[in-house]
Amino acid sequence: MVTGERVRDVTFPSVDVVLSGTFAGPGSRDPAPGVVMVGGSGPSDRTNDNFFPPIQRGLVEAGFAVLSYDKRGVGSSSGDWLAGTIDDFAADAAAALDFLRCQPGVQAETTGLFGHSEGGWVVLRAAARGNVPWVVTNGCPGMTPAAQDRYALATALQSIAGITPHDVEVTLAVYDQLVEAGRRGADFDEATRLVGSFSIPASVEDLFGEYWSETDESLWEFTKRKQDHNPIPDVLRLRCPHLASFGGADELVPVADSIGLFAAAACHAERHPRATLTVELFPHADHRVQVHGGTALVPGYVETLVRWITERRDTSSQS
Structure with missing residues (x-):
């Protein structure tokens, strides 16, 4: 729970679900800009683990009102995230934004969206x-989930002591075959048979076994729907400033490639003039911009958010 003088649990409707979350506002009754926080992949709740x-807490202390919510089908929210799509999650984020903007003391015109990891794709949409x-x-990866997951798998493989290049190549080939199976609409039984047909190297059997053991029919169908989502068309359609923050030691996302893709989109001739791009890279921080083994946010992260949003808020208020 976030500390503050105005904290309460809330519910609000989206297209076909009722979402539950937590609203936290500063003690001051002055109009406050708002931030909707959208969690990452999997069954993410309002705290995003x-x-x-x-x-x-840092945003509230800086004078912002904040709303975070349980993903559909998680915690107290109705629905089923495994039956959803990026479009469904984006509709939920838009519903959360509308709800926050309607709260007393919230400055609607300066209230925006924050998305972590998969949530970045969601808020961009x-x-x-x-x-x-x-x-x-x-x-937030600048490429498709399929490409990002392949990078994460390759990074994890490289961390295994004594692994050979051949073992990495074989394991990634299995992953590539699964992606292609998803693209041609293979069902879960076919995908399971495909995995069983490969001789997984002993050095990576535990890692790949853990990866595949978490997949069931519902997750397989969800993965098929999501795997080729490309965020760049949404980035090209933005009509507002975008802050893309990354941890320099992120082992799940190809950070340099993502920055390059976002930067190339920002240079597009048809990009809206208000759609500026700011990139903040925090060296040595992980996927969650945390350091010290994931025990603390990298110093300066919250201050960077506050400063950047405040500058955009001031611009919006004057326009």
């Missing part, structure tokens, strides 16, 4: 479709 609270003054993504 305890990643959000210190960020929320919502911002591309709606009237949003600014959008922040954290650890």
Whole structure:
């Protein structure tokens, strides 16, 4: 729970679900800009596995109102995230934004979106479709889930002591075959048979076994729907400033490639003049911009968010 004088649990409707979350506002009754925080992949709740609270606390202490919520089908929210799509999640983020903007004491015109990891894809889709003054993504890949997951798998493989290049190549070939199976619409039984047909190297059997053991029919179908989502068309449609923040030691996302893709989109001739791009890279921080083995946010992260959003808020207020 976020500390503050105005903290309460809330519910609000989206297209076909009722979402539950936490609203936290500063003690001051002056109009406050708002931030909707959208969690990452999997069954993320309003805390995003305890990643959000210190960020929320810092934002509230800086005078912001913050809303975070349980993903559909998680915690107290209705629905099923495994039956959803990026479009569904974007509709939920837009509903959260509308709800926060309607709260007493919240300055609607300066209230925007923050999305972590998969949540970055979600808020980019919502911002591309709606009237949003600014959008922040954290650890958001600039490429498809299929490409990002392959990078994460390759990084994990390289960390195994004594692994050979051949073992890495064989394991990634299995992954590539699964991606292609998803693209041609293979069902879960076919995908399972495909995995069983490969001789997984002993050195990576535990890692790949853990990866595949977490997959069931529902997750396989969800993965098929999501794997080729490309965030760049949404980035090209933005009509607002975008802050893309990354940890320099992120082992899940190809950071340099993502920055390059976002920068190339920002240079596109048809890009809206208000759609500026700011990149903040925090060396030595991980996917969650945390350091010391994931025990603390990298110093200066919250202050960077506050400064950047405040500058955008001031610009929006004057326009």
